Amino acid sequence: MTQTLATQSDAVHLERTLELAERGRGRTSPNPLVGAVVVRDGHAIGEGHHAGPGCPHAEPAALADCFEDPDGATLYVSLEPCAHRGRTPPCVEAILAAGIRRVVVASDDPSAKASGRGPELLRAEGVEVEWAEARLAHAARLLNQPFRKHARTGRPLVVLKSALTLDGKVATRAGDSRWISSEASRARVHALRAEVDAVAIGIGTALADDPQLTARPGDGEPIGQPWRVVFDSHARLPLDSVLVRSAGGVPVLVVCSPDAPISARDALAAAGVEVLVVEGDDETARVAQALSELGERGIQSLVLEGGPRLAGAFLDAGEIDAMLAFIAPVLAGGGEARSVLEGRGVEAIADARRAVSVEVEPIGDDTCIHARFREW
Ligand code: AOF
Numbered sequence: 001m002t003q004t005l006a007t008q009s010d011a012v013h014l015e016r017t018l019e020l021a022e023r024g025r026g027r028t029s030p031n032p033l034v035g036a037v038v039v040r041d042g043h044a045i046g047e048g049h050h051a052g053p054g055c056p057h058a059e060p061a062a063l064a065d066c067f068e069d070p071d072g073a074t075l076y077v078s079l080e081p082c083a084h085r086g087r088t089p090p091c092v093e094a095i096l097a098a099g100i101r102r103v104v105v106a107s108d109d110p111s112a113k114a115s116g117r118g119p120e121l122l123r124a125e126g127v128e129v130e131w132a133e134a135r136l137a138h139a140a141r142l143l144n145q146p147f148r149k150h151a152r153t154g155r156p157l158v159v160l161k162s163a164l165t166l167d168g169k170v171a172t173r174a175g176d177s178r179w180i181s182s183e184a185s186r187a188r189v190h191a192l193r194a195e196v197d198a199v200a201i202g203i204g205t206a207l208a209d210d211p212q213l214t215a216r217p218g219d220g221e222p223i224g225q226p227w228r229v230v231f232d233s234h235a236r237l238p239l240d241s242v243l244v245r246s247a248g249g250v251p252v253l254v255v256c257s258p259d260a261p262i263s264a265r266d267a268l269a270a271a272g273v274e275v276l277v278v279e280g281d282d283e284t285a286r287v288a289q290a291l292s293e294l295g296e297r298g299i300q301s302l303v304l305e306g307g308p309r310l311a312g313a314f315l316d317a318g319e320i321d322a323m324l325a326f327i328a329p330v331l332a333g334g335g336e337a338r339s340v341l342e343g344r345g346v347e348a349i350a351d352a353r354r355a356v357s358v359e360v361e362p363i364g365d366d367t368c369i370h371a372r373f374r375e376w
């Protein structure tokens, strides 16, 4: 696939496609966020975005929105147009039928059924196809990190979320952690839970906190509820826990090892919990296996909420893609107080995972650090 770079004047319209794509946030999984604009003589004549599975893709949505005939116009789109017939007809057909002469694309679609086929088809039909410059292409790829990782690896994107004290503790020496972060930070986490496909914790945290793990954003109904996943090798999650008792409403999945007693597994299953048995000699191997199984169930994004042992196993498995750290201006101290990550860790700092990008944002009294360790 030859790549021609779009010009500076295209940047404004491409930026707009990214803004439009954002409108689908939290609603499109397993589909990506996509925005599109139809432009004639430098002016937008139609706009659209993908609103979710089964809804029109961004391109036909933008074409349908046109208040002038799009024949001969340019189409800007944040993701390469598809050539496959899925829940909706192929976008290339709609683009050709509308008489679009030029298509400017911000990012590739790495899924097997796409991977350049749409742009190639358009070119073969005489449509000019151009690609965005690096900065916009990067911004467009960042919109769809869960979709991209899942398309390339079959596993969900993992974001480790943690509230920690300024001295790096996630609880006091007695295990108290309510509340380290401010109300504003906690509201942000609830909004994030509503956007992702799954939230995961370890059995230690489940036993200590008896959490709900649902999305309860302060500003009304959440967009959706994530799968609630508990890594629980021996199937110890109590039947009277908040999680199990609410499994009928918001699904709960327990990941256990073949060593878990059959009776405990059966009791959980009878209570409406989905039980996933994964093989693997240690927790690290089981993490990798479990992520593949979750990916097969269509889970593209997972927020890992602790505790330190499970999070350490994820790090050791090389499966932490990003971290959201809510750092509170408090000191807990204590050699016994736990920090974010246990597991094996690394010996030399030279071997430590280093972020490829970092964003810092004050939230309430806290500082939120969003570090990305790899991009897809
Ligand atoms: C586009 N424009 O706006 C989106 C695309 O089952 P379907 O028909 O909804 O197809 C979903 C797939 O289409 C999805 O996995 C991704 O590869 C692509 N998404 N493509 O041209 C869009 N949302």
Ligand code: ZN
Pocket: 057, 058, 059, 081, 082, 083, 089, 090, 091, 092
């Ligand atoms: Zn499409």
